[in-house]
Amino acid sequence: MSASFYGTLAAADAYFADRANAPWAVANDGDRLAALVRGSHAVDGLYEPRFVGRRTGGYDQVLSWPRSEATTVNGEVIADDALPLAVTYAAYEAAALELSEPGSLTPVIVAACTVKREKVGPLETEYAVADTSDDMIASARPVLTMLDGLLYPLLRPVLPGILVV
Template sequence: MSASFYGTLATADAYFADRGKAGWATASDSDRLAALVRGSQAVDALYEPRFTGRRAGGYDQVLSWPRCDATTVNGEPITESTLPLAVTYAAYEAATIELLEPGSLTPVIVAARTVKREKVGPLETEYAVADTSDDMIASARPVLTMLDGLLYPLLRPVLPGILVV
């Protein structure tokens, strides 16, 4: 494993070859490596708050994994030296998105530049506007069902809220 991304270029190439994603293989090595870095960073940015445990190497560890005190959603312990295959696969899937559209998984949002209404000739369109900056960020992020499915076993369980009166 590289210090800056999950997996290796060779295993990513094999992963996509197995899945018939020919677009990956046509990109240059440098573009694929950069996409792996961005994909791994996106996985960490989007999912680390929901991973169990903490970084095994402390705060200065570049990537979120390996982790100590991590468990699966079923309570099975994940050893400190383990990098779950699901994390590597999620990083590969994120890398393909980043290869096609760099920066798409980590959009930059400037609230002051958000367009609410746009008129071009006789056509006018009004867009939904989020109430808070958190809502604006959430609406700009893509929904990554493949990553959600791959990483589900490694995430903290979502517990129903309890109202105490």
């Protein structure tokens, strides 16, 4: 495993060859490596707050995995030095998205440039406006169902809110 991304270029190439991903196959090594770095960091940025356990190497560890005190949602213990295959595959899938559209998983949001209403001739479009910056960020990020499915066993369970009076 590289210090800056999950998995290896050779393993990613094999992963995408199995899935007949032509855009990955025709990209050059430099573009694929850069996509692996961006994809791995996107996975960490999007999911680390929900990953179980804590970084084995502490705060200065470059990537979120390996982790200490991690278990699956089924209670299976994950070794402190392990990198779950699901994390590697999620990074590969994110890398493919980043290869096809660089920066798409980490959009830059400028609230002042958000259009609420646009009228061109008889056509008019009004965009939803978020109430808070967190809502704006959440609405700009893509919903990655493939990654959600792959990483589900490694995420903290979301508990419903409880109101105490």
